[in-house]
Amino acid sequence: MTTLIILFVVALLTTFVGFFAPAATTKKLTLLGMLAALVGLAFTWGDNVSAFSGLYRYDVFSQGVTLAMIVGALLALLADCDFFERKGWPAFEYYALISFAVFGGHVMASTTHLGAMIVGLEILSIPLYALAASSREERGYEASLKYFLLGAVSAAFFLYGIALYFGSTGSFTLGAEGKGLIFNAAVLMMLAGLAFKSALAPFHWWTPDVYQGSPTPVTLFMATAVKAAAFAALARLVVSVGLGGPWFYALAAIVLLTVFWGNLAALVQGEAKRVLAYSSVAHAGYIAVALFGPNPAPSMGFYLLAYALSTGLAFAVLAELDDGKGVPISELAGLWARSPLLGLGWLTALLSLAGLPPLVGFWGKYLVFVEAAKGHQYLIVALALFAAVIAAYYYLKLLAVALFGKAEKVKPLKLAGSAPVGLALGIFLVVLLGVLPGLTYKLLTLASAVVK
Amino acid sequence: MIHVLIFLPLLFGFWVLLAPQQARAVGLFGSLLTLLLGLISFGGVLSGADYAYQTPLLREAGVYYAVAWDGVGAVLMLAVVIATFMALLAAHDVPPAMVGLSLLMESGLLGILAAQDLLLFYVFFEATLIPSLLMLGLFGGAGRVRALIKFAIFTLLGSLLMLAGILAARYLGGSPSFLLKDLLAHSLGGGAGMWAFAAFLVAFMVKTPLFPLHVWLPDFHAENHPSGLADVMGTLYKVGIFGLFRWALPLFPAAFAAFQPWLLALAALTALGAAWTAYAQTEWKRLLAYGALSHMGIGALGIFSGSAIGASGAIFLLAASAIYTGALFLFAGGLQRRFGTLELRPTTGLAKAAPALAALGLILVLAMVGLPGLSGFPGEFMNLLGSWQASPIWTFVAFLGVIAAAAYGLSAYQNLFHNAPGKPAADMDGVEWQWGTLAVLVILFMGVYPKLFTELIMPGAKAFAALLGGGQ
Numbered sequence: 001m002t003t004l005i006i007l008f009v010v011a012l013l014t015t016f017v018g019f020f021a022p023a024a025t026t027k028k029l030t031l032l033g034m035l036a037a038l039v040g041l042a043f044t045w046g047d048n049v050s051a052f053s054g055l056y057r058y059d060v061f062s063q064g065v066t067l068a069m070i071v072g073a074l075l076a077l078l079a080d081c082d083f084f085e086r087k088g089w090p091a092f093e094y095y096a097l098i099s100f101a102v103f104g105g106h107v108m109a110s111t112t113h114l115g116a117m118i119v120g121l122e123i124l125s126i127p128l129y130a131l132a133a134s135s136r137e138e139r140g141y142e143a144s145l146k147y148f149l150l151g152a153v154s155a156a157f158f159l160y161g162i163a164l165y166f167g168s169t170g171s172f173t174l175g176a177e178g179k180g181l182i183f184n185a186a187v188l189m190m191l192a193g194l195a196f197k198s199a200l201a202p203f204h205w206w207t208p209d210v211y212q213g214s215p216t217p218v219t220l221f222m223a224t225a226v227k228a229a230a231f232a233a234l235a236r237l238v239v240s241v242g243l244g245g246p247w248f249y250a251l252a253a254i255v256l257l258t259v260f261w262g263n264l265a266a267l268v269q270g271e272a273k274r275v276l277a278y279s280s281v282a283h284a285g286y287i288a289v290a291l292f293g294p295n296p297a298p299s300m301g302f303y304l305l306a307y308a309l310s311t312g313l314a315f316a317v318l319a320e321l322d323d324g325k326g327v328p329i330s331e332l333a334g335l336w337a338r339s340p341l342l343g344l345g346w347l348t349a350l351l352s353l354a355g356l357p358p359l360v361g362f363w364g365k366y367l368v369f370v371e372a373a374k375g376h377q378y379l380i381v382a383l384a385l386f387a388a389v390i391a392a393y394y395y396l397k398l399l400a401v402a403l404f405g406k407a408e409k410v411k412p413l414k415l416a417g418s419a420p421v422g423l424a425l426g427i428f429l430v431v432l433l434g435v436l437p438g439l440t441y442k443l444l445t446l447a448s449a450v451v452k
Numbered sequence: 453m454i455h456v457l458i459f460l461p462l463l464f465g466f467w468v469l470l471a472p473q474q475a476r477a478v479g480l481f482g483s484l485l486t487l488l489l490g491l492i493s494f495g496g497v498l499s500g501a502d503y504a505y506q507t508p509l510l511r512e513a514g515v516y517y518a519v520a521w522d523g524v525g526a527v528l529m530l531a532v533v534i535a536t537f538m539a540l541l542a543a544h545d546v547p548p549a550m551v552g553l554s555l556l557m558e559s560g561l562l563g564i565l566a567a568q569d570l571l572l573f574y575v576f577f578e579a580t581l582i583p584s585l586l587m588l589g590l591f592g593g594a595g596r597v598r599a600l601i602k603f604a605i606f607t608l609l610g611s612l613l614m615l616a617g618i619l620a621a622r623y624l625g626g627s628p629s630f631l632l633k634d635l636l637a638h639s640l641g642g643g644a645g646m647w648a649f650a651a652f653l654v655a656f657m658v659k660t661p662l663f664p665l666h667v668w669l670p671d672f673h674a675e676n677h678p679s680g681l682a683d684v685m686g687t688l689y690k691v692g693i694f695g696l697f698r699w700a701l702p703l704f705p706a707a708f709a710a711f712q713p714w715l716l717a718l719a720a721l722t723a724l725g726a727a728w729t730a731y732a733q734t735e736w737k738r739l740l741a742y743g744a745l746s747h748m749g750i751g752a753l754g755i756f757s758g759s760a761i762g763a764s765g766a767i768f769l770l771a772a773s774a775i776y777t778g779a780l781f782l783f784a785g786g787l788q789r790r791f792g793t794l795e796l797r798p799t800t801g802l803a804k805a806a807p808a809l810a811a812l813g814l815i816l817v818l819a820m821v822g823l824p825g826l827s828g829f830p831g832e833f834m835n836l837l838g839s840w841q842a843s844p845i846w847t848f849v850a851f852l853g854v855i856a857a858a859a860y861g862l863s864a865y866q867n868l869f870h871n872a873p874g875k876p877a878a879d880m881d882g883v884e885w886q887w888g889t890l891a892v893l894v895i896l897f898m899g900v901y902p903k904l905f906t907e908l909i910m911p912g913a914k915a916f917a918a919l920l921g922g923g924q
Contacts, residue, residue, distance in 0.1 A: 298512075351582060354608075355612075356578050356579070356581065356582060357574070357575040357578045357579050358575055358579050362575070362578070363510075366513075366571075366615070367513070369615070369616075369619060370513065370619055370623070373619045373620070373623050374623060378616075378620065381616060381619070382616050385612045385613065385615060385616050386612075388612055389605070389608050389609050389612050392604060392605065392608045393601065393605060396585075396600070396601060396604050396605075397601070400589055400597050400600060400601070403586070403589060403590065404589045404590060404596070404597060436509075437509070437510050438508070438509060438510045438511065438512075441510060441512060441513070442511075442512065445512045
């Protein structure tokens with residue numbers, strides 16, 4: 001409960017304080033609020049609480065996902081300060097919207113009741129439609145509108161699924177007994193709705209355009225926190241119905257399509273944010289691989305955290321380079337020479353995303369693949385691993401350009417504001433959790449860490 | 453002690469990277485300290501210690517930080533610390549970051565040799581790739597990005613497949629952890645064992661390397677920094693034979709038995725084909741790359757024979773070639789410095805102008821050719837002896853490769869030193885005397901008194917042969 005209350009208070013506070021105080025104060029307040037939520041999370045870690053007659057369910061899985069979301073939000077906030085100050089955008093709402101989105105994501109991750117889930121989903125999504133357009137430029141509007149329309153479609157899918165679910169089982173709570181055509185259709189529709197949100201192929205079409213068009217810190221937040229929340233709901237749905245029946249094939253098809261589509265499409269992109277967008281699609285596929293195991297919660301939680309750190313770090317680097325028009329790959333050249341911190345961040349982030357030990361991304365991949373191996377889905381593991389080799393190519397290409405490419409403009413980049421803190425923190429955590437993965441994995445495997 | 457030895461180069465490596473002013477001094481001091489620690493540890497292993505240590509790294513998933521020096525690991529460890537020191541001594545004109553990256557690689561290599569947990573081994577194996585890629589990418593020649601992508605994709609293809617194999621080996625085999633002893637007790641057979649073995653095989657064939665997964669190697673050496681430092685570290689990183697010996701074959705004896713005839717053929721054809729190709733090269737580094745490839749083919753033949761004598765020959769060859777191949781790459785660096793090119797043609801007739809350099813070159817080339825009394829011979833001999841029992845025909849084919857070594861090695865030497873007198877050039881300078889003396893001493897010692905090393909290798913090799921159910 002503590003975490004929920006803290007997040008709610010932070011959302012309200014940032015909204016009202018924003019009217020009276022300068023944006024910088026609101027920014028600090030939001031950062032403090034997120035840290036407070038982390039503290040609340042730490043003190044209640046391992047609790048297994050059910051409140052509001054089962055609407056709210058606070059267990060280790062929701063704690064893990066919330067941790068990943070807060071890490072994503074923190075990185076976004078730290079990276080964005082400089083970004084927005086540089087552009088001079090009067091965007092205090094920005095911080096309130098982020099707070100609300102984290103709150104909504106937490107609700108979505110901490111419930112097995114479909115009604116509460118859709119409420120959480122909407123609290124999460126609506127701020128993001130506004131955030132996508134927060135640059136108040138043509139591309140931002142386009143991204144926002146696309147995101148809104150497809151988000152509405154996905155919510156409609158999800159709602160229709162809920163209606164059918166209620167129709168066939170008489171219950172709004174996941175885990176109700178059900179069978180027959182209507183029930184299967186209900187599960188498939190909910191699956192499709194959540195697949196939209198978590199950017200699983202073939203429901204990922206919006207991802208590259210929206211990621212590219214949104215301001216980079218917002219993209220960072222979308223790629224980390226939103227994905228974490230969507231996957232929490234997806235995991236609870238899949239675990240509640242089990243993996244028999246038609247949705248096994250549906251999920252297997254979705255996962256394999258996602259890892260290959262994401263990675264192959266990333267190969268041919270010319271803009272760094274689009275490459276990372278497709279890479280995030282592929283990573284959604286890897287995360288979903290864990291769903292084939294008997295107890296996906298700990299490995300998914302770890303992967304979400306690892307992914308939030310690595311992708312967050314990569315987008316934080318891009319946020320420094322982006323002047324609102326995206327970052328063509330050729331513009332990365334000479335990054336190391338222009339700013340060693342950015343170069344180091346880029347290096348750690350991409351190697352971690354590629355899954356090289358001793359960085360955190362490796363343990364994430366390792367744990368989800370082990371999980372699926374425990375569920376005896378070796379073919380899926382092998383194919384997903386093969387897709388990961390394809391991914392190595394474009395990560396290395398991005399890396400090679402940044403580190404070894406000859407720069408046309410060698411103007412050194414000066415980092416200002418809180419960006420260096422965010423970058424250093426990200427690098428530190430990616431390496432630390434890579435060397436000592438037990439630090440967090442231990443937390444995620446507490447006895448109560450089972451999704452129900 | 454063992455942790456200090458493994459991670460000391462890492463510390464010095466970061467020191468050099470963060471404070472590059474005194475790169476050479478710090479790098480030399482670090483690698484010298486590592487060398488001394490290595491010698492002390494080696495002495496300890498000789499008198500029966502194994503420095504074993506283990507603690508859980510990821511207890512819930514059965515991953516351990518488990519390290520030890522067995523005889524085989526200790527011999528190769530010694531080769532790594534000597535070769536790294538020698539290379540850092542020789543490469544006095546490299547950018548500071550290269551020194552740092554070499555030390556990082558040394559740490560990774562020592563970890564590879566010491567790891568007693570399969571996943572830990574994998575972590576070290578992959579982590580070493582990062583500095584190696586950086587070294588190639590940052591300081592390589594004009595075609596470096598192409599060479600880098602080739603190298604990285606081959607390595608990653610192999611190692612990600614191996615990761616799938618690792619998971620299969622543990623979870624299908626029913627082992628409680630990734631520790632070597634647990635995995636050996638729960639060996640995986642049947643069809644799944646075949647697939648898992650094949651996955652390991654691809655990874656180690658890339659890193660041995662063996663035909664047809666060797667195509668990254670010539671580009672890797674040709675495009676790397678001309679000083680030869682990166683080539684030495686790259687040579688040390690070719691741990692495929694060790695991987696086969698320690699992990700792939702013992703874990704899947706049944707699958708290996710089924711694959712054995714094909715593998716012997718592949719190894720022998722690599723030995724001969726690479727020697728043939730080496731003969732046609734007109735550039736020193738490419739010639740050396742193919743020559744080393746041919747030797748690795750012979751080593752793989754010894755491993756694939758499944759016999760104790762063949763396996764110990766392979767390990768000995770691996771250790772010896774780390775020194776003489778490394779020294780040859782450094783020698784090539786010296787030539788590059790003198791002539792600005794590594795083409796074999798324009799640098800003829802050097803023996804008059806630089807007699808000491810010619811002598812050093814001759815010793816190194818003869819070690820590569822496998823002259824008795826130098827370090828190349830015992831390994832090759834034991835390899836061929838072991839593989840003769842497994843397959844006389846393929847041994848004969850590989851033997852042709854050994855003969856060809858004399859052809860390409862000596863003709864390259866002749867071109868370089870003994871044709872019509874060419875351009876004048878400086879003889880060996882102080883630095884070259886230092887590393888050259890070190891290399892020659894080690895090569896002579898390993899050639900004259902191989903017993904010291906083979907006795908350490910033998911128990912491991914016998915256990916290896918017993919696991920495979922093979923000869924003496």
